Amino acid sequence: MDTAEARSRKTSAKPAKLSREVQARLGQQLRSMYDDVVNQGVPDRFAELIDRINGDGNKGGQ
Amino acid sequence: MDESVRKAVLGAVPSLRAFAISLCGNVDRADDLVQETLLRALANIDSFQPGTNMSAWLFTILRNHFRSEYRKRRREVEDSEGRYAETLKSQPEQYGRVEFREFREALAHLPSDQREALVLVGASGFSYEEAAHICGCAVGTIKSRVNRARTRLAELMAIEDAEDFGPDQQTRAVMAGGGE
Numbered sequence: 001m002d003t004a005e006a007r008s009r010k011t012s013a014k015p016a017k018l019s020r021e022v023q024a025r026l027g028q029q030l031r032s033m034y035d036d037v038v039n040q041g042v043p044d045r046f047a048e049l050i051d052r053i054n055g056d057g058n059k060g061g062q
Numbered sequence: 063m064d065e066s067v068r069k070a071v072l073g074a075v076p077s078l079r080a081f082a083i084s085l086c087g088n089v090d091r092a093d094d095l096v097q098e099t100l101l102r103a104l105a106n107i108d109s110f111q112p113g114t115n116m117s118a119w120l121f122t123i124l125r126n127h128f129r130s131e132y133r134k135r136r137r138e139v140e141d142s143e144g145r146y147a148e149t150l151k152s153q154p155e156q157y158g159r160v161e162f163r164e165f166r167e168a169l170a171h172l173p174s175d176q177r178e179a180l181v182l183v184g185a186s187g188f189s190y191e192e193a194a195h196i197c198g199c200a201v202g203t204i205k206s207r208v209n210r211a212r213t214r215l216a217e218l219m220a221i222e223d224a225e226d227f228g229p230d231q232q233t234r235a236v237m238a239g240g241g242e
Contacts, residue, residue, distance in 0.1 A: 018216050022227050026215055029165045029183050036186035038078035049097065053104045054063045 063107060070116035071103065075188055084181045085128050087170050092231075095132060097125040118188065122196045125178065156232055161219075168218035171210055179207035 018026075078099065084090035103110075103123050110119055169177060175197075182193040183204065188210075194201045 018212055022216055023212055026212055030180065030184045031161065033166065034080045034084070034181065037083055038076040039078065042072055042075045044101065046096065047072065049100055050068060050072055050104070054068055054214070
């Protein structure tokens with residue numbers, strides 16, 4: 001009848017749209033998981049890798 | 063390599079790792095994926111257009127490499143528990159452990175195209191347009207994948223409304239069951 005119904009019919013009888021609250025909470029969980037890794041910073045192996053390649057490039061000339 | 067390029071690459075590493083872990087579900091494999099991505103990127107650094115988004119460029123390389131090499135040998139769901147937990151130094155305090163574990167498990171069960179779309183938009187901070195560029199698909203496709211990912215996550219976690227969230231859920235259930 002209304003647009004929401006039309007929309008849910010269109011998406012093949014999916015359950016009702018998630019509430020904003022639920023979406024926000026899922027988003028928070030996702031970000032806290034992600035940020036936990038981001039906050040670990042750059043592991044030494046990657047800083048060393050970049051510097052090694054950088055050094056080789058500079059020395060190698062070409 | 064230009065100092066500004068070196069800094070941009072280095073600066074992108076933490077979020078590249080977070081993205082890689084969300085794809086692989088395993089920290090060791092994710093770090094190998096990041097390493098191979100950096101080697102490829104730095105070998106082709108001349109094809110990076112100065113002034114464009116370094117993170118988006120690196121994410122695209124990582125994602126393509128994952129698609130072509132890693133998915134074949136993936137053990138995502140089996141590996142996702144445990145290894146992921148080990149890498150997390152601090153479980154987010156504001157949520158219950160149970161809820162957080164359920165969330166990670168649910169995320170690992172999503173189809174990988176939905177998971178990557180959700181992570182790119184919901185955690186990495188890319189716009190729908192940037193995410194579409196990284197995944198090589200239409201903006202509308204990203205939007206629908208993100209929507210389906212959210213719906214599926216909520217289903218997997220059996221969330222019907224926000225009341226179902228949180229560490230108090232079990233406590234409430236016990237109290238309700240136990241009566242007064």
